[in-house]
Amino acid sequence: MSTASETYSSKYDYIIAGGGLAGLSLAYYLNESGLRNAKILIIDQSVKKENDKTWCFWEAESGKFDQIIQQKWKGVWFHGTREFNRFLPIDEYAYKLIRSENFYQFVLQKLSQNPNITLLQAGVLSFQKLSNQSTEVYTTKGYFEASELVFDSTFRSPYTDTRYNQMLQHFKGWVIETTEPAFDETQPTMFDFRIEQREECRFVYVLPYSKTKALVEYTIFSDNLLPEEEYEKALESYLKTHVKVDKYRIEEVENGVIPMSDEPHIRMPSSGIVRIGTSGGFVKASTGYSFTRTQRFLQKLVSDLEAVGGNGKAFEQSHQTWKKAIYISDWKGFLDSILLDVMLQKRHSSKDIFTCLFSKNRPAQILKFLDEDTSLFEDLAIMNTVPIIPFIKSAFVVIFKKIKYIFR
Ligand SMILES: Cc1cc2nc3c(=O)[nH]c(=O)nc-3n(C[C@H](O)[C@H](O)[C@H](O)COP(=O)(O)OP(=O)(O)OC[C@H]3O[C@@H](n4cnc5c(N)ncnc54)[C@H](O)[C@@H]3O)c2cc1C
Known part of the structure; x- marks a missing residue:
């Protein structure tokens, strides 16, 4: 080169x-x-x-980039509704960080x-x-x-096209170093919903590098961004309340805005x-x-x-x-549109939906589902574990939008 x-x-x-x-x-x-x-x-x-970014993903087998994996875990913490607070084994998968x-x-x-x-x-x-x-x-x-x-x-x-579901995933994270041991490096947190939701989908994830070092990230799925200091206040409050640390040094800062749009x-x-x-x-x-x-x-x-x-x-x-712009997408794209509609229209609390998904299914099955590797039959079985009425409402809205798109 x-x-x-x-x-x-x-x-x-x-x-x-x-x-x-x-x-x-x-x-x-x-x-x-x-x-x-x-x-x-x-x-x-x-x-x-x-x-400039920390990438997390899950893989069932060894991957092309295994040589540069910084951390790798065999399970994740989930803190949701219905008092569901558990460390979930992810069986055939490994959760990896690069x-x-x-x-x-x-x-x-x-x-x-x-x-x-x-x-x-x-x-x-x-x-x-x-x-x-x-x-x-x-x-x-x-x-x-x-x-x-x-x-x-x-x-x-x-x-900006309002005919579609337009949402953003926006977040701020800190890599912090604590003076006393505060993390278990074998147990990351994938979703911690024990924070104020403000009728949105808000959660924190924690990716521990060692007992005293971790990336702690405050994430929101919504259609509008927050002033910078709000993410910081939320991180401070989370560290104090849930990690129980006051003294730490911020080593790195990570920001991001990712489109979640159909x-x-x-x-x-x-x-x-x-x-x-x-x-x-x-x-x-x-x-x-x-x-x-x-x-x-x-x-x-x-x-x-x-x-x-x-x-x-x-x-x-x-x-x-x-x-061509294809809105009449495949089945998996249809499911994405439904979930986006449920979240954007606030038809049901997002944290409860994620809790249902992870508590009523084998967690590895949900990872497979999110990777779009599940069959139609498996998808229907998973859909049967979320609150059905809001999803049916959204399915009708999405179908109607798609019909309108054909005859536009
Ligand atoms: C902070 C952050 C963390 C993320 N974490 C995860 C995660 O954990 N897991 C996951 O699956 N996804 C994650 N994502 C989402 C996604 O994986 C990344 O956004 C990913 O980098 C997208 O790849 P990309 O090549 O499209 O964009 P980028 O990686 O951003 O690459 C685009 C490149 O284009 C260059 N560029 C842009 N405009 C110009 C121009 N006009 N001229 C020349 N060069 C230009 C930029 O410098 C950049 O290098 C994350 C995103 C962010 C922002």
């Missing part, structure tokens, strides 16, 4: 706009595939060295062994289709041409451009999780691209549906 400031040409086979989770994962899988000889340019505005700085370093080190991959630190400004299959990428450091495809993870939808995505906004990551709708609408989906979608994308010999035009032809 070379840096573009040293040696760069104006033409590449593929250009990856945005070298965050999706962009670097894509480069990683391309580098492992039969397309590893393709000329690839990765453009990102920032130098990916800092820990710090983004380790992910960036790991992937960039692998890519550095491939002289066909070039990294450019620049801002991506726009894309322009040329007369042939090529697409030109205009950046703060000049023009670059992709003869096959551009993969874009820099686009951010405003998610607005349809256009995966291929114009010929030659494929959106990936959050831009491509990889975030699961009802949970905000996207690490696992990003890996799955991109492995499939690379294998589809390999199947057509890396040819951008042939790839495009075999993915014509990506050019």
Whole structure:
């Protein structure tokens, strides 16, 4: 891998706009595939060295990134309604944590062994289709041409279309170091709902690194953000009330806003451009999780691209549906829309819904469900464990919206 400031040409086979989770994962899988000889340019505005995100996800088997797993747990705490406070074993799964700085370093080190991959630190400004299959990428450091495809993870939808369920997952977290032991490093907390809900879905999660160090994050699912100090007050209060610590040093701060929306995505906004990551709708609408989906979608994308010999035009032809916004989604997308509608319309307390899911089912089954690996029969069995009336109401609303969408 070379840096573009040293040696760069104006033409590449593929250009990856945005070298965050999706962009670097894509480069990683391309580098492992039969397309590893393709000329690839990765453009990102920032130098990916800092820990700007902490990714948690669950996996049943060993994974591609096991070498850089910081923590791994075999169960999680859940504090919900109906006095359900339990440490839940997650059986075949492991709950894993990767710090983004380790992910960036790991992937960039692998890519550095491939002289066909070039990294450019620049801002991506726009894309322009040329007369042939090529697409030109205009950046703060000049023009670059992709003869096959551009993969874009820099686009951010405003998610303002009121016809759809628009919610945000917003959070603030602190990595704190305490003077006295305060955590059990073998037991993370996935959902702690023992905090004021204000008619929203609010919870805290705790990811312990050691007995004296943990990431404690205050998370809200709602349609509006809070002033900065409210997240901080909530964190302080949680640490005092539930972790029972007063003295701690804040080592790192993590903020985020993740879209939770069922607005349809256009995966291929114009010929030659494929959106990936959050831009491509990889975030699961009802949970905000996207690490696992990003890996799955991109492995499939690379294998589809390999199947057509890396040819951008042939790839495009075999993915014509990506050019349309698909709201008449699959069954899993339908379930996401229902859950979003229940939460947004406040048809039932969110903390009680999550409690029902985790207390009335095998927890590993819920993780499988959230990963969209369950069968239709399993989905119906899980749906039978949540308060039925609000879900039926929302199902009718979603079906009506979809019918309206067809006849718009
Ligand atoms: C703080 C945080 C924690 C999260 N934790 C989890 C989690 O635990 N589990 C989970 O499943 N999901 C999590 N997510 C959600 C999701 O996994 C991440 O948002 C993930 O990083 C999305 O990948 P992405 O490639 O779409 O975006 P990013 O990783 O943000 O990558 C986009 C890249 O594009 C670059 N870029 C943007 N605009 C331009 C431009 N104009 N020019 C050049 N470069 C540009 C950015 O610098 C960035 O590197 C988290 C999100 C956040 C924000």
